[in-house]
Amino acid sequence: xxxxxxxxxxxKIDNExxxxxxxxxxxxxxxxxxxxxxxxxYVLVHAGYAITKVDFQQANEIEQAWEELES
Amino acid sequence: xxxxxxxxxxxxxxxxxAKISSLTEESFTFMEVCGTHTISIFRSGIKDLLPENIHLxxxxxxxxxxxxxxxxxxxxxxxxxxxxxxxxxxxMINVPGSTSSLKREKAIGADIRIIYSPSQALDIALEFPxxxxxxxxxxxxxxxxxxxxxxxxxxxxxxxxxYLLSLGKLMPPIIKALLGSHEARIDGMLCPGHVSAxxxxxxxxxxxxxxxxxxxxxxxxxxxxxxxxxHLIMQNINKDxxxxxxxxxxxxxxxxxxxxxxxxxxxxPRESEWRGMGRVKDSGLALRSEFSGWDARNFSVVAEITKExxxxxxxxxxxxVITPLQCPLFRKVCTPGNPIxxxxxxxxxxxxxxxxxxxxxx
Numbered sequence: 291x292x293x294x295x296x297x298x299x300x301x302k303i304d305n306e307x308x309x310x311x312x313x314x315x316x317x318x319x320x321x322x323x324x325x326x327x328x329x330x331x332y333v334l335v336h337a338g339y340a341i342t343k344v345d346f347q348q349a350n351e352i353e354q355a356w357e358e359l360e361s
Numbered sequence: 362x363x364x365x366x367x368x369x370x371x372x373x374x375x376x377x378x379a380k381i382s383s384l385t386e387e388s389f390t391f392m393e394v395c396g397t398h399t400i401s402i403f404r405s406g407i408k409d410l411l412p413e414n415i416h417l418x419x420x421x422x423x424x425x426x427x428x429x430x431x432x433x434x435x436x437x438x439x440x441x442x443x444x445x446x447x448x449x450x451x452x453m454i455n456v457p458g459s460t461s462s463l464k465r466e467k468a469i470g471a472d473i474r475i476i477y478s479p480s481q482a483l484d485i486a487l488e489f490p491x492x493x494x495x496x497x498x499x500x501x502x503x504x505x506x507x508x509x510x511x512x513x514x515x516x517x518x519x520x521x522x523x524y525l526l527s528l529g530k531l532m533p534p535i536i537k538a539l540l541g542s543h544e545a546r547i548d549g550m551l552c553p554g555h556v557s558a559x560x561x562x563x564x565x566x567x568x569x570x571x572x573x574x575x576x577x578x579x580x581x582x583x584x585x586x587x588x589x590x591x592h593l594i595m596q597n598i599n600k601d602x603x604x605x606x607x608x609x610x611x612x613x614x615x616x617x618x619x620x621x622x623x624x625x626x627x628x629x630p631r632e633s634e635w636r637g638m639g640r641v642k643d644s645g646l647a648l649r650s651e652f653s654g655w656d657a658r659n660f661s662v663v664a665e666i667t668k669e670x671x672x673x674x675x676x677x678x679x680x681x682v683i684t685p686l687q688c689p690l691f692r693k694v695c696t697p698g699n700p701i702x703x704x705x706x707x708x709x710x711x712x713x714x715x716x717x718x719x720x721x722x723x
Binding site: 292293294296320322323324325332334336337338339341342343344345346348349351352355356358359 | 364365367368370373376377380395396397422477478479480481500501503504506507510553554555556558559580581584585588591607609610611612613617619620623
């Protein structure tokens with residue numbers, strides 16, 4: 291129910307909607323909960339709405355996990 | 362695929378499991394409070410790969426499962442009104458009420474439609490102006506902003522045949538009720554990643570502060586969950602319970618302020634009934650009075666008298682007191698084809714997950 295999948299904003303149409311690439315499928319997604327998103331951003335999509343921006347690079351989780359394992 | 366595969370990397374998962382196994386021989390029990398976590402843990406086989414001293418139990422994190430029978434009966438009563446379309450997420454139609462289910466009502470003529478996104482309810486309302494279109498609004502903080510957004514849109518666009526049955530529920534109050542009951546031993550909470558994307562990390566602070574329990578916000582891929590378990594163990598070993606965010610790519614400390622404002626604008630906290638846990642103060646959401654024209658609670662329908670199956674132990678399962686394997690109905694009478702309780706209905710239900718993924722031994 292709280293399932294959300296990552297997608298990439300291909301084209302923000304207006305403050306309400308954007309074309310989002312989910313895997314290999316392009317879908318029209320509501321972006322009204324994330325006024326700041328722009329083309330190229332990654333978002334998590336839940337039930338047709340983008341609910342949060344996803345920042346893979348800044349979070350750097352995978353590298354940190356490896357570092358922790360070696361510590 | 363980029364950004365998927367590295368979070369499912371076999372080598373990293375194996376290294377994390379080896380590390381987890383080497384940390385301690387002490388026994389710890391961690392609860393995941395989100396149904397999506399439950400499924401991910403079973404599907405990836407994490408439960409079987411963890412050392413025997415690390416136990417995972419599931420909590421009240423599946424919105425379909427925690428909706429009490431009285432609410433199911435109410436939805437059924439609403440579906441029997443004339444000129445009414447009930448719009449719902451899929452799993453709800455299979456949940457048994459006291460004497461019927463939405464599926465049964467649909468079979469005898471009620472207009473019940475399954476949607477993927479709440480916004481579809483407005484499309485249906487526009488398409489059928491002569492009908493009352495009632496959206497069954499279940500969900501936690503992840504879904505509630507979507508429901509709020511749909512209600513606002515209905516008001517702005519004057520869509521007056523759309524109604525929301527507000528059954529939204531809030532995570533922090535139920536976690537507090539659960540921990541306050543001291544029924545199940547819990548050494549750490551695996552906090553729900555997508556609820557946290559909305560509410561941020563601060564609302565969990567009472568868990569370490571008041572209960573001294575470790576707390577890690579986790580994503581849903583196998584690597585995410587293993588990292589979270591590693592940190593839950595470390596917090597216990599170091600006797601340093603706190604809220605750690607290990608889902609930084611999606612969760613900010615402040616959450617999603619736009620979504621939080623929206624919730625606040627449309628809803629007000631109210632007491633809510635949970636399956637197996639009774640009424641919990643401020644754990645649900647009611648529509649604010651300015652939206653009463655769109656509130657499905659204003660329909661006066663008479664729901665049947667609630668009748669629970671006394672043998673169904675859904676409540677105990679949802680509180681983490683027992684596993685489904687300890688329920689006398691599990692796999693014998695209660696199966697996904699003939700669910701007795703909601704935990705066997707929903708794809709995210711603990712019983713359904715045990716049925717699908719676990720061995721008879723568990």
